[in-house]
Amino acid sequence: MSTTVAIIYHSGYGHTARVAEAVARGVRSTANTQSLLIRVEDIDQHWQTLEQVDAIVFGSPTYMGSVSAQFKAFMDATSHQVFAKGGLWANKVAAGFTNAASRSGDKLATLQQLSIFAAQHAMHWINLGLPPGHNSSTTTEDVMNRDSYFLGVGAQSNFDEGPELAPKHPDIMTAEHLGARVALVTHELAEGRRNLSLRRVA
Template sequence: MTSSTTRVAIVYHSGYGHTAKQAQAVARGAASVDGVESLLVSVDDIDQHWTMLEDVDGIIFGAPTYMGSASAQFKGFMDATSRNVFAKGGKWANKVAAGFTNSASRSGDKLATLQQIAVFAAQHGMHWINLGLPPGHNNSKSTEDTLNRHGFFLGAAAQSDADVSAEVAPPPADLRTAEHLGARVARVAQQLAAGRRALALKEAA
């Protein structure tokens, strides 16, 4: 890693492995951008990573949607940031942020989870990055095998049948959508970091 490397962390919770698979796809997408390092962080291990998260350029948050909300474990992480981040001077302010979620139902009220995560990012003064894709499956000639097949705009959404394992779900289209989000956030984080370096050089001249 060089001083110009852009670092993007993917902080997630997964109850049954499906959201972990989605998180891995987000991380692949971020790492596919030249000069970007992606870091996967499970909220189960979050206490080992608070300091590292202060130094990254962006954080992409992910959680399964349970009963119309982010999982209790992810909400526990969110609450823990009040003392580990917010109370310590807003260490995440001006980083880029984005979100993803997964549920067994096609809708499953996933939008509520993405909105919850977006508000959480705003509370930390972060810059929210949307999915940046049009709806992928909304006419008679489109298919399920398209990016953003569920038609979400705020973040990346995936659907995993409740009776199948993470070995077969989420389906490839949802994983490619997750990769797209990771790459989009990585590029924006990289651009923002480059702009800050350019401004610093200009001010120092």
């Protein structure tokens, strides 16, 4: 059974786009799974397509403790395009990622905003599923989840480095992990639904 995971994102300077691409690679690393990268600038071309996908991963840079204005405009548009039309995204799998120059930068607020957004659409939120990374005297930054997020990916990009250098490799690997995790859970949910349907028929 094939499944499709869409990644909807905004990237102001290219750094968050790298995270989105890493999530997509993680999705494709799972057998029988396709990824679909969608910039919020192009969302009007994809509303009908999004009705058919099995999962949606949301991604935005953190600007002033929130998603970017461009991503918020997309969120607001879903009230008419998705919610008011009968909850078209209900029971799809969801997850999220963000990126900022600062280690904290209130990125958790953005991940919470994304998870609440998914909840309003009655979606199933998938957490990162990784232990804390660099949190002791014996660990280094060269590990996944180096800044110890749980709700989603919180990547960090130095403000004086372009997207060819930032985010660092551990954050890219963390994003790939999230993509693979979302793909796996999406398959598990789809298979479970199929089996339940077969039992009801039997």
